[in-house]
Amino acid sequence: MTTRSTHRALDQLRDTRVWKSIFRRGPARTNRTRSLAVFGNLFLHAMPVKVREESLRVRATYYLGSFSFFLFVILSVTGILLMLYYHPAVPMAYRDMKDLQFVVSNGVFLRNLHRLAAQAMVIAVFWHMFHVFYRGGYKPPHQFNWVVGVGLLLVTLFLSYTGYLLPWDQLAFWAITVGTNIISYVPFLGQPMRFLLLGGHQIGENALLRFYVLHIVILPLAAVILIGIHFWRVQKDGGLTVREDHERKI
């Protein structure tokens, strides 16, 4: 009863001039108009208009890709909020982090949410990769999307690594010391690469600022672009991989 009246109210809303001017179409009453509504929406057009029922079952994907994306959204929101109190400079960075924990209202909640979501995202992305691998999701025609996925895995790991330095505590300092020394083992280019990444020979002000810029601008931008391609290619390559015997049943 209530659902029917809500539906009717929504239908009437979709028939208004304001709705039509925003969404460029009226109520979607047929499959064709429903498809057109998805095609004509900037945020939905990369999404498939139809999906196999099998690919919506939990065990088909465990929603691991969606879960990784959801964590990325949480990390973006909490990260932007944390930026309001954080200075990427040497005496302040550690104090700002302590302020967030003990002084700022709900600061400890946001910081822990950011930290835990980051750790969860690394786990989710790896799990997603293993699941796609065991499902054979890297096989044609999905090869290129597998490559994009590997790119996203690397971006996730680099985001996790650059974020590790920002609290500027002992753990951060020694983790980055060890990590950047691993880079210097690269033949010929190792030392110059370490110098460019740190902006010096030691982990200091320059290194903190460079890791901050990588963490909040360059890597998230790369992630957003790769995520866009990744989602779009899922649809273009014919939807999610489902087990062949399940596909035949449908």
Place this chain on the structure above:
Amino acid sequence: MSQSKDSTAGNSPDRPAETAGSTRRDFFNEAATIALGIAGLGSIVVSTRYLSPNVLFEPPTSFRIGPPDDYPANSVTYLPDQEVYIVRTQEGFFAESAICTHLGCITQWKPELNMIACPCHGSKFKRDGSVDAGPAPRPLAHFAIRLMPDGDLLVDKLEIVTPSQILKV
């Protein structure tokens, strides 16, 4: 009509290079591609150069450590600001890096065990910097140490010397 158009096109000063197989459009396309390529390459070179800082606010690599009498015989002194050990043996002085050659952690001198130990991955060094155990691939670096005319010792971290070089005072 079309004939006259063709003939004007053939005689037109716009397309003089038809015989060479390239038109003015091809020429401009090539010139623009080359110009954009040069500009792109230049901006990559300029940006890469920009990424590497010219002035660093890091501790000096060459520094005075005071007169030799500050260091008793058979002692290992750790200088935390410079991350260097000053070792005085019976024969004389040498200065060695406190940075582990494995992954760059700061090592610690353990006088009771007579060794230098790294807390990160368990590398162990003898007092002269040679590797005793652990993943360290190389011995600790020895730095040049010399006596200044005014009686102070000077260490230069940019000058790596062989472990056999010992300053006799």
